[in-house]
Amino acid sequence: MSAPAAAAPAAPPRRTLLQRLRQRHLPGARWLVIAAPYLWLLLFFAIPFLIVLRISFAEQAISSPPYSNLLDYTDGVLTLKFTLQNYLALVRDNQYIEAYWGSIKIAGISTLLTLLIGYPMAYVIARLSPSARNIAMMLVVLPSWTSFLIRVYAWIGILDSNGVLNRTLLALGLIEQPLRILYTPIAAYIGIVYCYLPFMVLPLYATLVKQDHRLLEAAYDLGARPWKAFATITLPMSRPGIVAGCMLVMIPAVGEFVIPEMLGGPDTLMIGRVLWGEFFNNRDWPAASAVAIAMLLLLMVPILIFNRYQQRQLAGGQA
Template structure:
């Protein structure tokens, strides 16, 4: 790897900022500009036009007039459906993240304890499913969970059940889909953390009389805190805004903010309110991101001192 970067450097004699500016340029182009457009639309009013909203900035007698309307945000507060959707999205994200952690931690732990030669193979198995399209994998779950699908037919043939269990279009199916799709995002950061642990610490704990579960709780778990936080953030944040999985596996009563956003945009064709929903979602998501950042910074400080 170092040989590679050395090679690169020869071809890229430019100062460091050229490299650093790439991610910033990326963020500017694909995050900041769309964000500003959505922010602008959230202050407009819906209209029958193309595009379907009023101008925020227009010219009167050669002077620019900026008209910001806050009514879309007030509208969100006035109807309980938005708050309920945010809360239920957060709830689903929290539960799904805990499930991912419960499944992903032992997986990552086991992989990190494998002999170095087979670790990469095990990691490959974790990543391999994402080589097929996300959409197709979720469709596959419809085939597995539907009333005359794989699971029900299997159980019926074994004689364990008399009538198909309703699994598709239930919250259960949504959790299965989310945990399945986001598990690698939990396993990978945990693995990178766990694989770096010094085994001698556990040996020392054992020498000092700690039982395996005690040394796990007192040594491994605290040391892997950063990995746990990173994994939880990587899972929880995208799950809050998830649209595809609840749409395909959930029932019509699965309320999530991603679906509300879709309804505002495609059914109500009210772009300003849809943008306001998106802005509010961003604000809600920034809170955990800031907490994560703080925790990471503290971690770094701790390491430095």
């Protein structure tokens, strides 16, 4: 009787980059890997933020760049030229107040509309078969592969007085004259909802697809109606996806510039348009920097709320 063939040795587990660097005894390899993301944040966030913060405390000047130096060395005396007028103007000038309020209002309403449209879409997609689910998600993400400007510009041809929408409504006899939609706040809402809809659908889908359908079946067996089971089981369990989707839509929508500029018209005043005007039209870089810093601090509020919500969720899960 021949001896049984020896089993082939198992392939060694694949080592990570940090393990390979350690094996080669490279000094500081661990700290290099850990420091990489912090270096990225330092170069592309912290340093630009500090530059903008410095400019916000300067004064407008007819020079290149168009702002004064914070430190002035004249006749052997070093003086600090520090002003808060740029920040005081944010609360004194009605244009800035209306722009901030308009940004929050438009972003909030757009987020709510995106949620009302995105939740049914994600709910239906999560209950399709795996093959149909992949196709549906591909259709949701596919428009994002094209240029953002092209997608926004396409709505001009749809919402124009002689556009596709008005011609269709006129042909169906639903209206007698073209509707004025383009260059109104309504067009800005449509553009924001369309462009940011995938950012709402994706986190909602990721939450809904992982839910256990046996919980709904148990609720039906106990006599719960579909809407009651949805309100008590599906909706509370999808709360993390709702919060994440609202954050992904609300934060960039507050500072949106392209959509209100191309679709909203002069009646749609948002802080992104004011910021652009101060930088490039008025060349008032200190005022524009103060607007940018204030907008960043404003956007930190929902981020802090979201982090607090996540901490409570983790604490509740561990308890």
